[in-house]
Amino acid sequence: MSGPVIDYQAVFEALPGAVALLTTELVYVEANEAFLTMAGRTREQVIGRYLFDVFPDNPNDPGATGMRNLYASLRRVAVTGERDTMALQRYDVEYQDRPGVWEERYWSPVNVPVLAPDGSVELLLHRVEEVTELIRARGDRSGSDHASVLEAELYTRARELQELNERLRRAIAREREVALHLQQAMLPAPRPLAHHQAAVRYRPAVGALNVCGDWYDLVDLADGHRTAVAVGDVVGHGLRAAGVMGQLRSALSAASRVADGPAQALEVVGLYSRSVEGAESTTAVSVFIDWNSRTLSYSSAGHPPPALCGPDGTVSFLDQATDPPLGVRPEHVARPQAQTAFTEGSVLVLYTDGLVERRREDIDTGLDRLARSLTRHHASDPDALADGLLADLIPRAGVTDDTALIVVRL
Template sequence: MTEPGIDYRAVFEASPSAMLVLDAAFVILDANAAYQRLVGRTRDQLVGQYLFQAYPDNPYDGHGAGRDDMESSLRRVLKTGCPDAVGPMRFDVEDPGRPGAFAERYWSPINAPVLDADGRVALIVHRLAEVTDLVVSGPPGIDDRRLQMESELYARSRELQRVNEWLREANARERQVALTLQSAMLPAPQPMAHHQAAVRYRPALNTLNVCGDWYDVTRLATGDHAVAVGDVVGHGLAAAGVMGQLRSALSAVIRVANGPAAALDVLDTYARSVDGALSSTAVQTVIAADGRRIAYSSAGHPPPLLADPDGTVRFLDRSTDPPLGAAPRPTPRPQATATCAGGATLVLYTDGLIERRGEDIDEGLRRLADRLAEHHRHRVEDLADALIELSAGTDDTALVVLRL
């Protein structure tokens, strides 16, 4: 089948809704005819201008709050990647035929994001509906009681906006506390003899999607090295707390357990007693002291990658099992072993590195394998930087790179 021959430019121009297309800096890229009629300005007067230059507030009246409320709405769209609608807003608009004369107008805006392939906000569709008659004078025949109710409704909508702003500020504070807590629980890796290790953690851009991912790099008493990553379901302070419990438990268990699978067996039992830990994922590896043999086991986690010195990349995917606590009762988990030559590179990561909105996860896995093959000869710190850039920023990401 072929795509229908729709002239989207003509659709935009013919729409009865007043619409603008903005870039991420709120600069006007286009304005349809309905919008031009609503604000009394031509396309040439609008395109290329900062949005608020299209209808500035009356400089002699400090009560017009339209600009502040509108800007808050647009910034919420940039932060969340979600549409945002706000109640009627007051704007004092200058009469094009009478410079210095301002008319009180009420517009109801809706701001909708247009996302790029990486899930970031590339454009904003900004729509206005004229509601001045409803707010100021009401429709024909409306009584005084109805006008009073409309006024009260408008006042409550403004109060709700202030409450929402407070909640967003509270979420931002929670995010910072959670990041600080997570930073304290994700220290730099311990010295690893002749091996080199680099770790990265990148929080999500969204204020809510943060603090569920973790890593652990430990040298065991046997001379072997244990490397693990995991991902907790949920976000915020609660997820950070659960993450700390699971990471600490697995770090302790791997020191005495007979291999990665046995350690995940114990962690599975422990997770069933921790609120918010069920369905978390983790992968545990143990690298022999000589770096030539890797034992691994996975609880529902994306498979580690192993790059041989010649650039051949393998997925360590022969010991995959369900997430923690997903089975009706604990059952022994599988374990597999891989061998490699000196100078090979092991990469463990969380799903924020490979997942993108609207894309099959296999695409993300192939992209990661290709990037590893391309940069496998780089120093581990440089390689970690090259790999973490694959993160789309919609979820937090943990990464461990180990040169064997």
């Protein structure tokens, strides 16, 4: 029996409590009307902005701990995937119509993880109840003694949370540092191609935890007239994703050296990925450049399509040989392969989804943005072109996913 179609956006807006959704980098992506009303902010002042740019600590209160405590709770939820009910918080808010004037406010927050299909924390749901009037009423009835007890309790809780936050911060910093070093060790150092110029770029995601599993590979093949170019993206973040990335990158690099073409290389890696824990649903794309025949042979395992820009600035996407990600099919099936000619002076661009995908935006919008930028910079040398693409396409606040980019002048 089929039930009614549920409009979850309408449900979110209708919630009587104040609720907001943040990325794991603490950027607002949604807030219901109750939250905006309670906070005294408009949607334009909140959505798309960093939490503590919207609600900083009161600079006039040297003992303010609301920002540190809230940060600690949200990071704890992002790390553990478990909800966290915070102790009562004093967190002053600046009047919008009176800059520099702050109102004493008290809050009871609860932070809850919103999980992605792979079980990782994708969003943070921040529900907050204001209890300022209750605190004031109790203070009026009980006098200064009650206020002193409350202040002492708040101070003790704040110190405990501060200590937890510091331990968590150190643990996060250690994991990120190790993962970044692991990625750098496993990604090949850029080196000149025998035939033409190329540039590679790697941009880690913003945030303490989002060290991801993106990789690139660029190698001249033994036959002397072909070059294999590839990028890939492992699902997930942190050390585990970085470790899986290293195994798959090495496997694809080795397979490319002996395979007849990119489809066969991806087939081999797809079979291998079934034995690698955490490799499920990895995406990758491989392109073999034949310099003699001026052709590109390519195959994609669920990855965004490479872009080919001609000398006149016309951009096309290599999207005629796309198959599911690695290790998805229960049985082995030969992967498709397509071929297209290129004109000398063209540019080939491979990238991972951090360059083009944005939350709440259709992928075609990101691809159109890439095509316009590529047309704008296509006459530049590969290094300048790569920098131009990143400048045009990476938001100033950074992205929530790593970005790997290869630019090859054909």
